[in-house]
Amino acid sequence: MNVFNPWEVKGDIDYGKLIKTFGVEELPNIDDLPIQFRNNLLFRRKIIFAHRGFGQIINSVKNKNSFVMMTGLMPTGKFHIGHMLVAQQMIFYQSLGAKLYIAVADIEAYNARNQSLTDSRNIAVEQYIKNYIALGLKPENIEIYFQSDRSKHKEKSNTYYRLQNILARHVTFNEFRAVYGGISPGKMLSALLQAADMLHPMLKEFEGMVPVVVPVGIDQDPHIRLARDIASRCKEFQFKELCSTYHLFMPGLSGGKMSSSDxxxxxxxxxxxxxxxxxxxxxxxxxxxxxxxxxxxxxxxxxxxxxxxxxxxxxxxxxxxxxxxxxxxxxxxxxxxxxxxxxxxxxxxxxxxxxxxxxxxxxxxxxxx
Amino acid sequence: MNVFNPWEVKGDIDYGKLIKTFGVEELPNIDDLPIQFRNNLLFRRKIIFAHRGFGQIINSVKNKNSFVMMTGLMPTGKFHIGHMLVAQQMIFYQSLGAKLYIAVADIEAYNARNQSLTDSRNIAVEQYIKNYIALGLKPENIEIYFQSDRSKHKEKSNTYYRLQNILARHVTFNEFRAVYGGISPGKMLSALLQAADMLHPMLKEFEGMVPVVVPVGIDQDPHIRLARDIASRCKEFQFKELCSTYHLFMPGLSGGKMSSSDxxxxxxxxxxxxxxxxxxxxxxxxxxxxxxxxxxxxxxxxxxxxxxxxxxxxxxxxxxxxxxxxxxxxxxxxxxxxxxxxxxxxxxxxxxxxxxxxxxxxxxxxxxx
Missing domain, CATH: 1.10.240.10 (Tyrosyl-Transfer RNA Synthetase)
Known part of the structure; x- marks a missing residue:
């Protein structure tokens, strides 16, 4: 694991160092992006500052082609201003015409945090989904789903979980350990499901081979990289390159990380x-x-x-x-x-x-x- | 792994030693079993000779209560007389009124044998299912399904794969290693899916809490034991004790193991x-x-x-x-x-x-x- 601490506030942001540390790419100059990006506070102020494969999304916006914005939520604690950063991006991409996929990571909460699926469902709805909608997320052109209960359409459910199982052949324990540190069977299943979350929108039972962008905090890049690596080995699907953007973190009140327990x-x-x-x-x-x-x-x-x-x-x-x-x-x-x-x-x-x-x-x- | 080689033919069968080695229980005297068991060649001749928790099944037969017989097939090679041993048991349990669940292990074939899902489907249908039916299996009161495509009913699919993901929290890497030897992410997913195969018939979306019996060769007992252990830790489901019977192996022509490649x-x-x-x-x-x-x-x-x-x-x-x-x-x-x-x-x-x-x-x- 990289020892970079993305929650530390220490004056001027050294974008160059961040980009070099993670091996990501800098976003193009804001003036070279479509007008909608210039109008977006997070892009304009370089809070979102780097990417992988984002050219696909820029082209989709320019040419009004379909694309997907995929993200997840961990259904624990209260919805706070730190969570707004991704919520704002959901709303922004929705305004660009993207189809949204939002995974409630209830399997991860079960396996990694011992939280029941029922508690996860309640917290996801009462804290997260409710706040998303209040912030302006429209309940149209969107799939909000629970990892434990993917879809009401059997082809979709079968396809999603099949993908999780199939991805497993294309990854090693060491790769998981490098990204997740200590790994247990439960965490491994969650990690594979997370990779399926990011990739499954491209399957024909979902949106077909359209670009998918996953906006994450820069510290989450190892997860993106792992999903990209696995996807590139799964030749039978011919996945498009997974796109991602990277944002800085909103600091906690005292300058450190926002913590649900505090x-x-x-x-x-x-x-x-x-x-x-x-x-x-x-x-x-x-x-x-x-x-x-x-x-x-x-x-x-x-x-x-x-x-x-x-x-x-x-x-x-x-x-x-x-x-x-x-x-x-x-x-x-x-x-x-x-x-x-x-x-x-x-x-x-x-x-x-x-x-x-x-x-x-x-x-x-x-x-x- | 136990070093016992169940395919060796070496004269008189030392049932006592087999039972002690695996820690399974001897079946009751055939005369103490319901008449149907006495009429069954495999039970009568002690080819099926041991069990775990089989009392539940005997009671279900006696009282005409519902129960499930669950088994799987690995869709590789040709269907041969060795495969008939389980096929005969399918037909027998069907005659007793059991609901049958037959899993085509296409995810396992993909992850552990690099076989495509399409090849698995063709082999399963042309070699296995066709022969089962020709041997007398009735296409009623039965669920034959592919691990990669559980059901046409979304609740069933979601429930089955959810179980796979949830079971993961209740097992360790070391337990997998003890049963499977070398373990990879792909093999681990297959192993969890196998445990879900055995346990999911008990869930309310399937048959509800009825007894499930899995007939296996005695060398497969470690898999049964693992599924039983995991089930007992999954308190939220209150699974019934998984039942199993153990049979000897039909020797290959030259006295060793039947091998698909020979x-x-x-x-x-x-x-x-x-x-x-x-x-x-x-x-x-x-x-x-x-x-x-x-x-x-x-x-x-x-x-x-x-x-x-x-x-x-x-x-x-x-x-x-x-x-x-x-x-x-x-x-x-x-x-x-x-x-x-x-x-x-x-x-x-x-x-x-x-x-x-x-x-x-x-x-x-x-x-x-």
Missing amino acids: PNSFIALTDTPQEAEKKIKKYAFSGGKDTIEEHRKYGGNPNIDVSFQYLKYFFEPDDKRLAEIYENYKSGKLLSGELKQILIEKMSMFLEHHHKELAKAERYLDRYI | PNSFIALTDTPQEAEKKIKKYAFSGGKDTIEEHRKYGGNPNIDVSFQYLKYFFEPDDKRLAEIYENYKSGKLLSGELKQILIEKMSMFLEHHHKELAKAERYLDRYI
């Missing part, structure tokens, strides 16, 4: 505005100086300031306004408390609106329960 | 009577003495004579007649050539009849292709 490391999308305000005031790591005098004199560091990062990742979509905040904070004109207050206001508005959308989303959940 | 080690059920006659004359291992004089004086050994074994396993259903042959051969009254001739005549009649039945069986094959 509610003070994240803002949940069900937190009240008051709870969010309290967490930001108390826990959000600041890039400011120790005293107001020093801050005014030397300025703060927005690159390590968690409040600024949250504005950049999601809550301040206006580039010009974000640049002003950046400059004002860096120059010392904007104090840390003031920066936090900007985030608190944006976050409150977002949460209030989102909670109304959550209530409306209820009506779409029946089909998943 | 057509002179077996009689295929598609061999002509002339081919069978030639093979018996040329290859059937004889328990007789080197010269007629010695044979007349000291007698032959029917226990190691392959022709006698074939009569005992299948071709001479009349116990009294078989006992006469035994005594006459042992006393030297019956010569080896004469014993072979008895088998040749029985075998010819059987093959002629069987080839007519094979032609008739064609009409039932469409549903499997």
Whole structure:
């Protein structure tokens, strides 16, 4: 396993080093991408910064050809702002016309986390799917499925699980160990099912041989690489090259990783505005100086300031306004408390609106329960 | 792995040693079993000689309760008289009212023998299923399925493959290694699917919690034990104890194992009577003495004579007649050539009849292709 820690916030992002470490490719200059990508905050701000095989997707968008965006969710804990990063990409690709495949990794939760399938189903629906819909995911042109219960169509189910079983011949234990570290039979089955998740949309029982893009955090690249390697050995299917994009991580409130077991490391999308305000005031790591005098004199560091990062990742979509905040904070004109207050206001508005959308989303959940 | 070689023919069968080596239980005295078992040649002659948990099946037969007989077939090579041993048991259990589950191990053939799913399907249908039907298997109250394509009912398919994935949490690599020796991801998936094959009939989407019996050769007991162990750890299903019976092996013509790659080690059920006659004359291992004089004086050994074994396993259903042959051969009254001739005549009649039945069986094959 690579020792790179993608959750560390340490100032300027060394994209070159990240790209070299993982052997991925840099995304083309944003001005060379179709207009829709330029309009997308995550692409424009290089939060999504690298890829494998993404040319296929760019061409599909340009030529209005079919393609699939595939992703998964681990049904544990509360849905929080860190999860929004992939949710935003779902909504973006849906707006581009992509068919979406969303796998609920309930088999992985069972095998790797001892969680019952029933608990997984409830958490997936109540926390994840509900929030996706509230965020704007449309329940059309989408397959949200449980790994344990792939489809209501027998050809689809048989094909999906057949693929899992067939992929097994084309991989070794050592390859699994290299990607997953300690490996057990349960984890191995989950890993093969994950590879099937990524590849099965290309089979004729699903979408046929269309490009599939899987957006992941950069630390997940070993999983992508493994699926790509296995696919290339499965000659009988003639899979297209699996595409992927890589994004940075949204830091936890204190600058480390968001952890489901530590509610003070994240803002949940069900937190009240008051709870969010309290967490930001108390826990959000600041890039400011120790005293107001020093801050005014030397300025703060927005690159390590968690409040600024949250504005950049999601809550301040206006580039010009974000640049002003950046400059004002860096120059010392904007104090840390003031920066936090900007985030608190944006976050409150977002949460209030989102909670109304959550209530409306209820009506779409029946089909998943 | 146990070093016991179940294919060796070495005179009197030491049932006690076999039972102790494998830790299985001896079957009750034949007179204490329901009449149907007494009427069955394989039970009566102790070719099926041991079991695990078989009391459940005896009770089901006595009380006319539902139960399942589950078995599998490896779709390679030609269907030969060795395969008849399990085929006869299928037909027997069907006559007892059991529902039959027959798994075509095409995933195992793919993962462990590099055979394509298409080849497996063709061999399974043309060699195995066709011969089963010709031997008397009825296409009713039976599920013959391919591991790669479990069912036309989506609940069934999802449930079967879900079980495979869930069982994985309840087993370790070391347990697999102990049973299978060298293990690869492909072999591990096949092994888990085999366990699912044996256990899934008990799930509510299939037959519900009825007893399931798996008849196997005694050397296959480690697989049964593994499935039983895994099942007992899967508390959420509350599986019934898996039942099994153990049979001896029908020896190959020369006394060793029948081998698909050596057509002179077996009689295929598609061999002509002339081919069978030639093979018996040329290859059937004889328990007789080197010269007629010695044979007349000291007698032959029917226990190691392959022709006698074939009569005992299948071709001479009349116990009294078989006992006469035994005594006459042992006393030297019956010569080896004469014993072979008895088998040749029985075998010819059987093959002629069987080839007519094979032609008739064609009409039932469409549903499997």
